Amino acid sequence: MTRAGAARGRWIENWDPEHEQRWERGGRRVARRNLVLSMAAEHIGISVWSMWSVLVLFMSPRIGLDFAPDEKFLMVVVPTLSGALLRLPYSRAVTRFGGRNWTVFASLVLLVPTGLTTYFVQRPGTPLWVFLVIGALAGAGGGNFASSMRNITAFYPQRHQGWALGLNAGGGNLGVAAVQLLGLLVISAFGDTHPAYVAACYLPLIALVSVLAALRMDNVAVIRTEPGAQREAAANPHTWWISLLYIGTFGSFIGFGFAFGLVLQNQFGSSPLEAASFTFLGPLLGSVARPLGGRVADRWGGARVTLWAFAGMAGGIGVLLVATRSDSFALFVAGFTALFVMSGVGNGSTYKMIPAVFARQAEEAVTSGRDAAAAFARSRRLSGAVIGIAGAVGALGGVAINLAFRSSYGELGTGEPAFYAFLGFYGLCAVLIRVVYLRGAGAAGALPGSARVRSSHVR
Incomplete structure (x- = not known):
């Protein structure tokens, strides 16, 4: 590995994380430094x-801004949609x-x-x-997720990508919990009439990150791809199967993260302080769980x-339905926390499935005689x-969730129809995993990999 001169913009040439000696001699340190800074930048982006x-x-009318519930849901739909499209x-x-x-x-x-x-x-x-x-402009923060994940993929060897991608995304997703916790602190300290304080806190943080x-990150030449890589990926059916699954996982996380406070206000009449007191907990635990999911995978x-995750999410929806009918605030929060x-x-x-599936296809190509x-x-x-692609499509799930809540609460005054819709979708995703990835030894990407990718097989 060699570092190009400053005139070339801090490019590292000949980067090969799969070369174990290079990785141990210094590659791991370089990758870790870029991961930490990538997490920080993504964290701020997702917070915004x-x-x-x-x-x-x-x-509220107290600050001269009186909007109906469906208008407030629309305010969270727009940045979700913009962020998804920018990915x-x-x-x-x-x-x-x-x-x-x-x-x-x-x-x-x-x-x-932010300004x-x-x-x-x-x-x-x-x-x-x-x-x-x-x-819509704030959606640029959501786009940061895709660029950050694409960048970190190039820094880590296949055997460590589940953990590295999970850690990168989990640190970024903590931005959802962080901004909600900041909102709680502002409300507790200054009351619910100073929303500008929340945004103002991020201006110096953006400048710092x-x-x-600029000072500590690197570009790696290996990340450059030939024209048409996205077109080639779009022609592969696994791209869309995995994207559908990511709608169910990340779409749920970001959709519920954006909507949770409004749902509590509409379902239980919670005050801003009451809503903010609980909204950060689920995203916090969900963000911490993401690298765990990568490590277990x-x-x-x-x-x-x-598949286990979708079973757990279906159980969380069941808890929400029981809590809705029994009007139990505590059970409702517990169900949402389980979902997160x-x-x-x-x-x-x-996300671990992505490199695993394509590594399996590479193994099959080698077996058939290809280089x-x-x-x-x-x-x-x-x-x-x-x-x-999966990051962009998955984020659209957050749009769908907020539109479902907007329709459900706007027309019927309850979230129950939306919960049933989510439950049906999770069932569809579970069937997809069983049929495509876990049925029989010949299922695409289901077999263990070779020694080169031994920790990367799908099953």
Whole structure:
């Protein structure tokens, strides 16, 4: 491994994390440094993205911002949708501009929506469309997830990717809990009439993480992909099967994270302080569970662990239905917390499936006589592309969840129809895993890998 000069933008040439001697001599240290800074940048990005899940709790006639419940749900739908749509171009941008370079830019650009939020969120009479535009700009924080994950994939060897990707995503997803905890602190200290304080806290943090990324992160040449990698990945059916599963896992995590406070207000009439007191707990535990899901998937296989996660999520929905009918606030919070934890586990295990499935396809290509180096290079290239596609499609699940809540509470005043819809979708995902990834020894990606990818098989 060699480092290019500063004139080339801190590029590392000849990066090969699979080379064990190079990895032990210094590669591990370089990868860890980039992982830590990537987590920090992604954490801030997701905090900005999910900030509207907190800000809507402040909006009331007391600060001159009186919006109906369906309008508040719309305010959290827009950044969710924007963030999902930006994930594909963000993932592709890393392969063109480099992980370090893009992280610096993607962090700095967050100053725009955060600054606008600070200015407008306490101005009485601000119309809905202004907040929708700002929310759409805040979606850039959601795009950071895809670029960060694509970047970290290139730094780590196959045998450590479940843990590394889970840790990277879990640290980033903690941004949902962090901004909600910050909202709770602001409400506790200053009351529920100062939402601008929440946004203002992130302005210096954005500047700090941008500087650190510029000074300490690296670009790696191996991340550059040939034109058409995303098109090739889009032609592979596993891309869409895994994306569907990620709708169920990450879509649930981010959708529930954005909606939880509003759901408590609509279901139980909770005050902003009461809602904020519980909204951070589920995302916190779900974020911590994500690297655990990746680690367990390294041992037991991504498909099997993802199936367990969907079973747990279905159980959480069952608890919510019982709590809704019995009007039990404590049971309702417990059910939602279980959903966050199991979706976090599923997030880690589903992403572990991506390199595992394509590594298995590379093994099959080698067995049929193709060049091993070319086959595994193609596997890594497709894995990176699928991470971007699955991340974008999965985030759309968060949009669907908030639209379901908006319709359910707006028309019927209860979340019960939405819960039944989620339960049906989780059942569909479980059937998909059984049929495609866990049925018989010949299922695609279901067999153990060779010694090269022995910890990366799907089952």
